[in-house]
Amino acid sequence: MKTEDLIARLAADPVPRGxxxxxxxxxxxxxxxxxxxxxFFGLIxxxxxxxxxxxxxxFDYKFLVxxxxxxxxxxxxxxxxxPESRANLRLLLIAPGLLALAVxxxxxxxxxxxxxxxxxxxxxxxxxxxxxxxxxxxxxxxxLVIRRGASPRPGWAGFAAGLVSGGLAATFxxxxxxxxxxxxxxTWYPVAVLMLGGLGAAAGKVIGRW
Amino acid sequence: MAAxxxxxxxxxxxxxxxxxxxxxxxxxxxHGTVAARRVITYRLGRASPVAPEDVVQETLLAxxxxxxxxxxxxxxxxxFLSIARHKLVDAxxxxxxxxxxxxxDLAEFLAAPDATDSGADNQHIERAVExxxxxxxKVVRSIAIEGRTIRETAAALAMKEGTVRVxxxxxxxxxxxxxxxxx
Numbered sequence: 001m002k003t004e005d006l007i008a009r010l011a012a013d014p015v016p017r018g019x020x021x022x023x024x025x026x027x028x029x030x031x032x033x034x035x036x037x038x039x040f041f042g043l044i045x046x047x048x049x050x051x052x053x054x055x056x057x058x059f060d061y062k063f064l065v066x067x068x069x070x071x072x073x074x075x076x077x078x079x080x081x082x083p084e085s086r087a088n089l090r091l092l093l094i095a096p097g098l099l100a101l102a103v104x105x106x107x108x109x110x111x112x113x114x115x116x117x118x119x120x121x122x123x124x125x126x127x128x129x130x131x132x133x134x135x136x137x138x139x140x141x142x143x144l145v146i147r148r149g150a151s152p153r154p155g156w157a158g159f160a161a162g163l164v165s166g167g168l169a170a171t172f173x174x175x176x177x178x179x180x181x182x183x184x185x186x187t188w189y190p191v192a193v194l195m196l197g198g199l200g201a202a203a204g205k206v207i208g209r210w
Numbered sequence: 211m212a213a214x215x216x217x218x219x220x221x222x223x224x225x226x227x228x229x230x231x232x233x234x235x236x237x238x239x240x241h242g243t244v245a246a247r248r249v250i251t252y253r254l255g256r257a258s259p260v261a262p263e264d265v266v267q268e269t270l271l272a273x274x275x276x277x278x279x280x281x282x283x284x285x286x287x288x289x290f291l292s293i294a295r296h297k298l299v300d301a302x303x304x305x306x307x308x309x310x311x312x313x314x315d316l317a318e319f320l321a322a323p324d325a326t327d328s329g330a331d332n333q334h335i336e337r338a339v340e341x342x343x344x345x346x347x348k349v350v351r352s353i354a355i356e357g358r359t360i361r362e363t364a365a366a367l368a369m370k371e372g373t374v375r376v377x378x379x380x381x382x383x384x385x386x387x388x389x390x391x392x393x
Contacts, residue, residue, distance in 0.1 A: 001335045001355060003243055006267055009354040010274045011236040013378055018278045082279050084292035150276040152296060210272060210296075210386065 021081035021149035028145045029074070032138030032168060039134055040172040047176050058180035061102050065185065066174055069095035069193065070167030077142065077160035081149030089156065092163065096190075102182035110181075119187045121179035130176070131192035135162075135169035139200055146208045158204015159197050166193030213287065213320055216241060221286045224277075239270055245287070245319060246270075246294040252322035253298060253311060262325070264334040265301045269294045271386050288316055300389070338388045346381035353378050 018024075053059040072091040079085040107115065142161035151157040170189055179185075220241050227235030246269045251262045272293050280289050295311050302309040339350050352363040353374075360378070364371045 001267070001332065003263060003267055003270070004240075005357065006270055006335065006354070007236050007239040007243065009357070010239060010270060010382075011232045012353065012360065013274065013375075013382060020281060021279055022281075082281070082289070083276070083296060084284070084288045148278075150272070150279045150293065150296075152292065210276065 018148060021145060022078055024145045024148055025074075025078055025081065025142075028138075028141035029164075032141050032165065035137045036134050036168055036172055039137075040176075044130065044173075044176050047178055050175060053180070056180065058102075058106075058182065059174075061098075061182065062174040062177075062180060062185055063171060065095055065099050065102070066167050066170040066189070068098055068167075070164055070171065073160045073163035073167060077146075077157055077164055080151050080153055080157040080160060081146065083150040083152055085152075087153075087156065087160075092160070095167070099182065099186050099189075103186050106182045115183060118179075118181035119183040121181070121184040121188070123177050123179050123184075124188050127173065127177060127179075127188040128192050128195075130173050131166060131169045131189070132195045133169075134172060135165035135193075135196045138165035138168050139196055139203075143200070143203055143207050146204055149208075150210050151204075151208045154208025155201050155205045157208055159201035161204060162197035162200025163193060165200070166196040169196070213316065216245065217285055217287045220290065221282075224280065224286055225282065228277075228282075239273070242273060242290050243270060244324075245290065247325045248322045249291060249294055249319050250298055251325035253309065254302075258307060260301050260305050260307055261332065261334070263332050265294070265298050267332070267335060268297045268301065268386070268389050271382060271389075272297055275383055275386055287319070291316065291319055335385070338385050341388050342381055342384055346377055346384055349374055349377040350381035350385065354382075 047053065072094045076087045076089060076091050079087045106118070110118065139162055142164055143158065146154060146157045146161060170193060220238055223234045223238035223241065227238055243266060247262065247266050250265045250269070254260055254262050273290060276293065280286060299309065299311055336355060339347055339355065342350060348367055349363060352358045352366060353360065358366065360371055360374050364374045367374070369377075
């Protein structure tokens with residue numbers, strides 16, 4: 001086919017353009033939040049002493065880390081939906097940095113004899129199952145957004161999508177989990193989140209092809 | 211045409227196109243073709259096993275299918291040339307050709323000399339059409355290759371016009387996906 005003919009044919013394909021990727025991301029994020037909240041409050045729920053726990057910095061700090069993860073990964077994902085934009089991948093270091101800071105404080109203020117116990121905790125199985133399970137639907141939504149976009153780096157976009165989903169899921173799970181030590185959070189949360197990140201990266205490479 | 215003029219011309223044409231002006235859209239694609247051809251030909255060099263015009267056509271198809279990723283607040287030329295670069299890298303990877311494409315598409319564009327269309331009737335898209343599902347193949351062949359309108363195609367294939375439209379659009383998407391899988 002001659003290029004000029006192709007142009008004429010493409011101009012005859014009048015299917016209207018869809019919503020902009022940024023708008024789709026916002027819709028997907030709202031939908032994901034709704035689904036995760038419904039699953040969490042329907043099946044799991046916050047821990048019994050939620051209100052007392054809010055008085056302790058270790059409990060509150062978990063939300064700081066997980067929300068920072070969701071926000072920073074979103075800030076990486078959205079530019080990666082457009083062919084000409086560049087994402088600042090260093091933003092992904094914010095949440096690990098915050099977590100490392102809390103670990104240092106914990107190690108400095110707690111005796112070495114309790115470190116191992118705090119790190120292992122009581123809820124590792126729950127953490128490693130509930131976080132990925134809650135994050136699956138958000139990840140699916142984000143992957144659909146990536147598919148509609150035109151990412152210059154679909155693998156990274158998928159990875160960021162996994163971290164957004166993981167951050168969202170972990171935020172809810174943190175309200176249930178009774179292990180508040182930064183040592184526990186730093187040991188198990190990253191494993192759970194990186195499961196979603198790895199899945200997102202692999203799926204993004206396939207689904208984000210264009 | 212200087213890059214700033216081209217930027218303005220293409221942005222205006224695309225705005226008109228998004229408002230439903232088909233001929234503005236065809237003009238937009240024509241300007242884009244010249245720009246994409248210039249960069250792609252320059253980058254591939256003379257002895258490349260990748261045919262520049264194939265990449266130009268893949269670029270047009272991708273631009274068409276991804277036109278909702280242009281933000282009207284952003285310049286259009288970097289957006290357009292990024293898509294061309296993406297398709298160029300993709301085509302070279304398929305042919306196992308090493309290529310270095312600089313990140314700054316606009317600088318690349320300014321450096322490239324003008325290139326002309328050989329006017330060749332190239333078989334790239336026809337070959338890809340063979341891989342589509344039967345219904346999509348019929349519709350895409352009828353419209354994109356034989357040059358019938360949507361209405362004529364609907365009549366010829368005894369389908370509703372809306373169905374033809376959707377099948378054509380899906381067929382173009384599938385076509386674009388198939389380019390990535392050919393080896």
